[in-house]
Amino acid sequence: MTQSGLSEMALQDALAKSGIVHIGIGAFHRAHQAVYTDAAMAAKGGDWHIIGVSLRSTDIVDALNAQNCAFTVIERHPDGPKARRITSMSHAIAAARDVMPVLAALADPAIRIVTITVTEKAYGIDRQSGRIQNDHPAIRHDLDHPDRPSGLVGILVAGLKSRKDASMRPFTVLSCDNLPANGKLLRAGVIDFANRIDPELGDWISQNVSFPSTMVDRITPASTTATYDDAKTLTGVDDPAAIETEPFSQWVIEDDFPDGRPAWEEAGAIVVADVEPFEDMKLRMLNGSHSLIAYLGQLGGYRYVRDAMANDNFAGLVARHMENAAATMAPLTGIDFARYGAELTERFRNPEIAHETRQIAMDGTEKLPQRIFAPVCDLAADSRHRGTFALCFAAWIAFVQGQINPATPGENSRLPDDPRADEIAERIGSVQDAADLYDRLAGLPGWMPRQLCEDASWRKAVISRLVMLLTNSADAAIRHELGQ
Structure with a gap:
């Protein structure tokens, strides 16, 4: 069987137990949302495993998939490091290789939430107007190629279009980046992009898609040789996807999830009406x-x-x-x-x-x-x-x-x-x-x-x-x- 065939089978297996697609599987996500989701499922259950998407890197995708997407989180306490294995991810996809598996996951009714950590500059949305930036490379590419997008907004719009075309409920879009009113900003940019390619799609998104805002906080330095050495010492596992972080973590979430969510509050998240x-x-x-x-x-x-x-x-x-x-x-x-x-x-x-x-x-x-x-x-x-x-x-x-x-x-x-x-x-x-x-x-x-x-x-x-x-x-x- 071809590698693409194996990947397709792995994706289908992952979708059977997943409810979230996360875009941007860098160290912060693995130290934050993946940890909260791991604890939430341990406390209350649910098919909320995460299918992770990397927009640029392929190395992290290969490293995660090679170990069934389990990875080590090292917490750096003043009295020494502590390790925890996280198993909330089910599969990882490298969008840079092929965006179609990403779009297939977004079109699947099992996926009810799309979470995001891609850094501020990847959005391509003007913060003053809420409109997309026409000179942003990914925005420019995706307006020209909406069926094979490469950037965050283009991928979200393509995924939502597939849900609309199939008369399916949309997924909730949850930004977890350090942007003020991140949900409102992303909503404005997604609707503006959709209006440029299909005004009916823009109207449908405006009327049906939830974009709750969040506040996230956890210091997550880049992994080093010491990270990997400590992971091996504390868990006995060679883990090229290991990350390190501080003991403190905070997540404040606007409670607006029409199709449900994990019990993140069981992991310490603060769920509020206004973030x-x-x-x-x-x-x-x-x-x-x-x-x-x-x-x-x-x-x-x-x-x-x-x-x-x-x-x-x-x-x-x-x-x-x-x-x-x-x-x-x-x-x-x-x-x-x-x-x-x-x-x-x-x-x-x-x-x-x-x-x-x-x-x-x-x-x-x-x-x-x-x-x-x-x-x-x-x-x-x-x-x-x-x-x-x-x-x-x-x-x-x-x-x-x-x-x-x-x-x-x-x-x-x-x-x-x-x-x-x-x-x-x-x-x-x-x-x-x-x-x-x-x-x-x-x-x-x-x-x-x-x-x-x-x-x-x-x-x-x-x-x-x-x-x-x-x-x-x-x-x-x-x-x-x-x-x-």
């Missing part, structure tokens, strides 16, 4: 602090978050930023922002978690709008809480400027790891002046909110901190921000 306040808290306090650590950490030579947090001044700056972020939000019932910030600090300090600042620093143009710009817009222009936000933006500018115009003689310049890298490089050129750098990068089209673009005090605050970073060290800028 947005929790999203804001996490994006502004955790993710915003992470960006601050990432860019200042890169500038200051701190490879890992834990290294930066071992510096008392750096840790003090992060604590101040969390206070500033909390000041941008309305009170949230049952949540003590100060306690949440203290918990975050302890998580960041965990010496067993090797979370690289370089990894967090990627894709700044996708992350800063909700982590930095949105909260600043909720503060008065003369607010004392603006300082660390301005420092974070200044650090991002210095970071990308340093990549394009490296200070070390003979060092090769490189583009930032960012979906707008070419635009950033073109605007920076050989510019060194802080005010000029700010004006060029703040002026990226459709990026910084108009409120901030027209805010002279914000511009002044960022430029003054950028001057400090360009003429002194990151540590000096941190001490200056703390008034030392």
Whole structure:
């Protein structure tokens, strides 16, 4: 029998016990949604196994399928690692090889939920308008080839079209990416895409498909040799799909699943009517602090978050930023922002978690709008809480400027790891002046909110901190921000 025949048989076997397709089977999904689903089925049962889809990588698909999609999660506790085998995945598909098995799974009535973790830049949806970005490579390809899509939105629309054409109930679409109102954003983009190819399909999606929002949280560093060695030691299994993560995990889910869902609350998920306040808290306090650590950490030579947090001044700056972020939000019932910030600090300090600042620093143009710009817009222009936000933006500018115009003689310049890298490089050129750098990068089209673009005090605050970073060290800028 051919390999494709074997794959088809494996998919059919998997569909017999599965209820979820997950798009984006990287480390975060395997440390988060797969773990919650594993625990939910252990507690309450149900045919909710996950068929995993990788849009780009083939290696992880091969590694998972070779071991029946079981894999090891290593939790890095301060007193040592602990291992757990996860068996909630039933099959993995490499869409880059052939998207048709993905579409076949989405067309199967057994699938009731499609969950997603693909990072912010893979959506191809403009956050301001909710419309698809015509210049996004996957969007452009899929509009031209809707029957053989390669990107997230195109695949979702093709899958929903097959359900409509067969007069079947649609699946629920559940984004688990760090995007504000991720369900609403994805819904708008999917409907816009569908309208471009079939307005009747767009209307059907608008009237029938649920897109609940979620908030997710678990620090998941990239796997290393130590990850695989610990998996072997603790489980006795050689596991190339092993991942490591912190003990903490959080999942807040909008309860809108017309065709049912696993009992995720049995695994500790929080099921609510409105996710947005929790999203804001996490994006502004955790993710915003992470960006601050990432860019200042890169500038200051701190490879890992834990290294930066071992510096008392750096840790003090992060604590101040969390206070500033909390000041941008309305009170949230049952949540003590100060306690949440203290918990975050302890998580960041965990010496067993090797979370690289370089990894967090990627894709700044996708992350800063909700982590930095949105909260600043909720503060008065003369607010004392603006300082660390301005420092974070200044650090991002210095970071990308340093990549394009490296200070070390003979060092090769490189583009930032960012979906707008070419635009950033073109605007920076050989510019060194802080005010000029700010004006060029703040002026990226459709990026910084108009409120901030027209805010002279914000511009002044960022430029003054950028001057400090360009003429002194990151540590000096941190001490200056703390008034030392």
